[in-house]
Amino acid sequence: MENKLMLQDVKKTFGDGDQQVEVLKGITLEVKTGEFVAVVGPSGSGKSTFLSVAGALLSPTSGRIMIGNQDISTLGTKELNQIRLKYIGFVFQSANLIPYLTVRDQLLLLPELEHQKHKEAEKIADSLLERLGLLHRKNHYPEQLSGGERQRTAIARAWMNDPEIILADEPTASLDSERGRSVVQMLADEVKLREKAAIMVTHDQRMLDLCDRVVYMEDGRLMSHPSVL
Amino acid sequence: MFLALREMKHAKMRYVLIGLIMVLISFLVLFVSGLAKGLASDNASSIQTMTADYVVLDKQSDQRLNRSELTNEQLKELLRLTHKKQMTEFGLQMTTIQKNGASKKTDSTLFAVDPKGFIAPPAAEGQSLKGADKNETVGDLSLKEEGFVIGDRLKEETTGTVLKLVGFTKNQSFSHSPVFHVSLKTWEAMHDGKQSVNAVALKADSEKAKQIEKQVSGVEMISKNDALKSIPGFKEEQGSLLMMIAFLFVIAAFVLSVFFYVITLQKVNQFGVLKAIGAQSGYLSRTVLYQVLFLTIVSLVVSILLTFTVSQLLPASMPFLLNVPLVAGCSVLFLTVSVIGSLISLYQVIKIDAIEAIGRAS
Numbered sequence: 001m002e003n004k005l006m007l008q009d010v011k012k013t014f015g016d017g018d019q020q021v022e023v024l025k026g027i028t029l030e031v032k033t034g035e036f037v038a039v040v041g042p043s044g045s046g047k048s049t050f051l052s053v054a055g056a057l058l059s060p061t062s063g064r065i066m067i068g069n070q071d072i073s074t075l076g077t078k079e080l081n082q083i084r085l086k087y088i089g090f091v092f093q094s095a096n097l098i099p100y101l102t103v104r105d106q107l108l109l110l111p112e113l114e115h116q117k118h119k120e121a122e123k124i125a126d127s128l129l130e131r132l133g134l135l136h137r138k139n140h141y142p143e144q145l146s147g148g149e150r151q152r153t154a155i156a157r158a159w160m161n162d163p164e165i166i167l168a169d170e171p172t173a174s175l176d177s178e179r180g181r182s183v184v185q186m187l188a189d190e191v192k193l194r195e196k197a198a199i200m201v202t203h204d205q206r207m208l209d210l211c212d213r214v215v216y217m218e219d220g221r222l223m224s225h226p227s228v229l
Numbered sequence: 230m231f232l233a234l235r236e237m238k239h240a241k242m243r244y245v246l247i248g249l250i251m252v253l254i255s256f257l258v259l260f261v262s263g264l265a266k267g268l269a270s271d272n273a274s275s276i277q278t279m280t281a282d283y284v285v286l287d288k289q290s291d292q293r294l295n296r297s298e299l300t301n302e303q304l305k306e307l308l309r310l311t312h313k314k315q316m317t318e319f320g321l322q323m324t325t326i327q328k329n330g331a332s333k334k335t336d337s338t339l340f341a342v343d344p345k346g347f348i349a350p351p352a353a354e355g356q357s358l359k360g361a362d363k364n365e366t367v368g369d370l371s372l373k374e375e376g377f378v379i380g381d382r383l384k385e386e387t388t389g390t391v392l393k394l395v396g397f398t399k400n401q402s403f404s405h406s407p408v409f410h411v412s413l414k415t416w417e418a419m420h421d422g423k424q425s426v427n428a429v430a431l432k433a434d435s436e437k438a439k440q441i442e443k444q445v446s447g448v449e450m451i452s453k454n455d456a457l458k459s460i461p462g463f464k465e466e467q468g469s470l471l472m473m474i475a476f477l478f479v480i481a482a483f484v485l486s487v488f489f490y491v492i493t494l495q496k497v498n499q500f501g502v503l504k505a506i507g508a509q510s511g512y513l514s515r516t517v518l519y520q521v522l523f524l525t526i527v528s529l530v531v532s533i534l535l536t537f538t539v540s541q542l543l544p545a546s547m548p549f550l551l552n553v554p555l556v557a558g559c560s561v562l563f564l565t566v567s568v569i570g571s572l573i574s575l576y577q578v579i580k581i582d583a584i585e586a587i588g589r590a591s
Contacts, residue, residue, distance in 0.1 A: 057505060057583050078509070084583075085507025096502045098232075100239030105231075112231045113508050141239070157506070 003066065004165045004197035005031040005054060010063030010073075012049055023049045025220035026063070031165065031197045036188050038208055039201045040226075041217030047201045048169070050217065054199065055088055055167045056080045068164050085113055089158030091168040091187070096154065097142040103129065103153050104138040110160040121160075128156045132186060148179035155187055159194070166191070166198040177206055184210050232503075233519035244524060247488050251528035252535070254481045255563055258474055259536040259551065262559055265470035267548030273460050274400040275340060275408045276453065279348050281430035283438045284456045285316075288449045292459040294321060297427045299448070306445040307429055315433060317346030318426040320416055322387070326409065329382040329391065335375065337368075338403040339385065341416030341426065348430050350410055355379040355396030358412050365415065366392040369407035370399055374545075383409075390419045404460055478566050486570035489521060493574040500578060501585025510579045517578055521571040522564070529560050 012024040023046045031037050041047050052058040054065065056072055059080070065073045067087050075083065084090075097106055104125055111121035129135045132152045142150055151171055158166050168187065172180030184200070184207045191198045200211065208214050216226045237244045270277060276294075285307060290297035299318065307316060320341035325334045342349045344358040350367065351357055358367055368377060377383075381394040392411065401408040416424060431438065431450075442450040451459070458464045493500075500513055533556055543549050 052584055055505075081504070081507055081509055081583075084505065090505055092502065092505075096498070098499060098503070100236040101232075105235060109231065110506065113506075113512065161507075 002033050003030050004033055004035070004068065005029070005199070006064075006066040007054060008064040008066075010053060010060045010065060012046075012053055012058065013061045023220055024053065024060070027220075027222050029054075029215065029222055031199060033195050033197060034192055035213065036191045036198045036200070036211045038211040038214045039199060039217055039222070040203060040205070040208070040214060042203070045217045046220045047217050050222075051167055051169055051199070051201050055090060056083045085110070086161060087164045089161065089163035089166040091151070091154045091158050091166060091171045093170045093173045097150060097157070099142055102139050102141055103134055103145070103156075106142075106153055106157050107160045110157065114161065125156075125160065128159055131190075132156050146179075147175050148183060151175060151179075151183045152186065155183065155190070159190060162194075164196060166196065168198065168200040168202075170202055170204075171200065172202065172204050172207060177204075180204065181207065181210070230516075230519055232513075232516045233523065236516075237520060237523065243492075244520075247484075248524055248528050248531075250484055251481065251524060251567075252532045254477055254484065255529055255559075256532040256535050258477045258481070258559055258563065259532060259556065260539070261470055261473050261477070262555055263536065263540065263549045263551035265467060265474070266552075266555055267550040268466055268470070269457075269463070270400065270550050271402055271548035272405050272463050272466065273403055273457050275338070275403045276457050276460065278350075278400050279430055279453060280432070281348060281453055282433055283431040283450050283452055285429040285431055285441070285445075286427075286449045286451060288447045290449070292449070292451055292455060293461075294428055294456060294459060295323065299426055299429060301425065303445055303448055304426070304429070307431075307441065307448075310441050310444060311431065311433065311437070314347075316429050316431045317343050317348055318413070318429045319343075319346075319348060320413070320424065320426040320428075321403065323404070323406070325386040327384045327386065328377065329384055334386070335372070336406045337372075338406050338408045339416075340401075340403070340408050340410045341413050342410055344412045346430075347432070350398040350401055352396035353399040355394075357396055357398075358410055360412055360414065363412075363415050363418055364390065364392050365395045366409045366411045367396040367398050368394055368409045369401040370397045371402070372407050373397055385419065388419045390415075404462065478562060481563065482566045482570040484570075485521060485525070485567050486573050489517060489571050489574040490577065493517065493577045497577075497581055498585055500581045501583055504581065504583035505585075513578050514575045517574050518568070518571060521567050525564055525567040529563060533560070 007027050007029045010024055010027045011022065013020050013022045015021050027050060039047060039050065053060050060073055063073065064071060067083065072080065072083050101109060107125040107128060108121055129138050132155060134149065134152055134156060137145060137149060145153065171183060175183060187198055188210050215222050215224060218227060286292060286297040287299055304318060322339045324337060324339050326337050327334050344360045349358060352367060353370055358365060377394060379394055379396060383392045383394055385392060398410065438450045442448060503513060536551060540549055540551055
């Protein structure tokens with residue numbers, strides 16, 4: 001099966017001179033089409049940095065990153081911007097929606113950034129909202145939504161530009177377990193339905209059964225089993 | 230525009246309030262500018278409306294029209310060096326005028342001009358000056374409001390000459406007093422032929438002016454603007470108003486830049502998210518710029534309407550003059566200043582890193 005995302009011995013070092021800190025110590029990961037991978041680990045293990053590097057927000061110090069068939073490890077800021085816009089969907093902690101946009105406008109912002117036609121985009125947005133059960137909320141502002149609805153809106157936004165891969169940064173952090181579960185379920189369903197891929201960083205153990213694969217992050221390394229059980 | 234308009238719509242109160250401040254500041258700018266212009270014209274419209282490029286003065290006059298005195302030799306020299314139609318001499322004198330039979334005295338300035346020369350004022354009402362007739366005068370329209378009518382006999386205080394008012398002229402004042410124009414012949418007769426002229430108005434380019442200044446001894450050539458500045462009180466009046474206007478522009482720039490700076494700081498996280506999902510810095514900067522421009526333009530339109538409304542309500546005696554070039558100039562300057570004020574926010578927006586979005590609660 002085709003790889004949606006591939007990291008090959010990716011290292012990331014912060015600081016310079018004597019103060020160097022190696023946060024990612026050689027990470028190798030392949031995420032295939034239709035796969036939903038969870039990354040679990042204690043805080044300070046490098047999860048956020050991993051997500052930033054995989055999500056084209058940070059360039060790696062060394063190693064190779066492929067999204068689809070494209071090598072993004074050596075691209076500049078502007079190109080990375082375009083990669084994020086076209087191939088990556090983000091779901092952030094506690095939604096991070098734009099407070100002055102209605103649910104529908106949150107979605108329409110993406111085609112606006114890509115200078116695409118509005119008519120088609122409106123159709124796509126409406127069908128996404130319908131599938132995620134948000135159509136009755138489409139003219140509401142984030143402040144009027146419940147936590148779960150916000151996170152669902154964020155998921156709808158992440159799918160809006162039809163990305164190859166979704167990166168979720170603790171999407172259930174601000175939700176109770178029932179709502180959190182339904183949000184993750186939704187994410188998993190969409191991944192299967194669209195034949196894309198997703199990575200979710202979380203320390204919520206209850207959600208792991210919804211994922212196809214769980215990898216553990218410890219001290220800048222990924223492993224398939226936790227070192228301490 | 231997508232983000233800019235939606236945000237302003239959502240946070241109406243915030244933007245209405247800052248817009249209101251901008252309206253007040255720009256209103257003050259326009260109002261003080263109108264006042265400055267009005268005062269300038271009230272002070273010295275006789276010089277302002279003169280269709281001359283240069284004024285020739287006596288070198289010892291310290292650039293003051295009323296102190297200058299040109300000799301006949303100098304006049305002859307000037308006439309030799311320039312075409313007759315390009316120059317015209319004039320005299321002026323501060324005086325008081327008394328309507329025959331009335332006790333009230335009016336401060337005014339007497340201008341002696343060649344009725345055929347290019348600085349002779351056209352009549353707005355009644356007749357204009359004619360060379361042949363002696364002891365006739367035309368006065369500024371503001372005198373009409375003070376009860377002067379055509380046909381009045383007016384006594385000039387210093388010489389006791391009685392002048393006949395034959396017409397009114399428009400926009401003729403000097404040092405905040407209305408101007409009476411008389412012909413040079415009348416002027417001579419009033420002073421028994423002893424009074425010479427103060428200055429010569431000249432139409433010439435700067436090169437020619439310099440050349441003339443060199444060749445005629447004891448004269449100084451000053452531009453019309455310098456002549457205006459040399460009128461007692463003119464420079465001081467305009468200077469203090471101009472300083473107020475300049476400060477208002479600086480204040481406007483600061484108010485806008487602080488407002489947008491604070492708003493941008495508040496939105497660092499939001500801009501981070503936008504950049505993370507793929508918005509370019511340029512797109513976000515444009516959003517801020519659109520908001521600044523939108524706010525400034527709307528405020529300007531409101532304050533221009535406000536200023537024109539207020540100017541209609543002002544008493545006629547209040548010197549206030551607002552014309553299209555002045556308003557346009559102020560508006561352009563205001564827009565420029567607001568864009569400069571937004572630069573600090575634009576820099577802020579560009580500096581924000583998309584990484585702000587990761588690992589953070591909103």
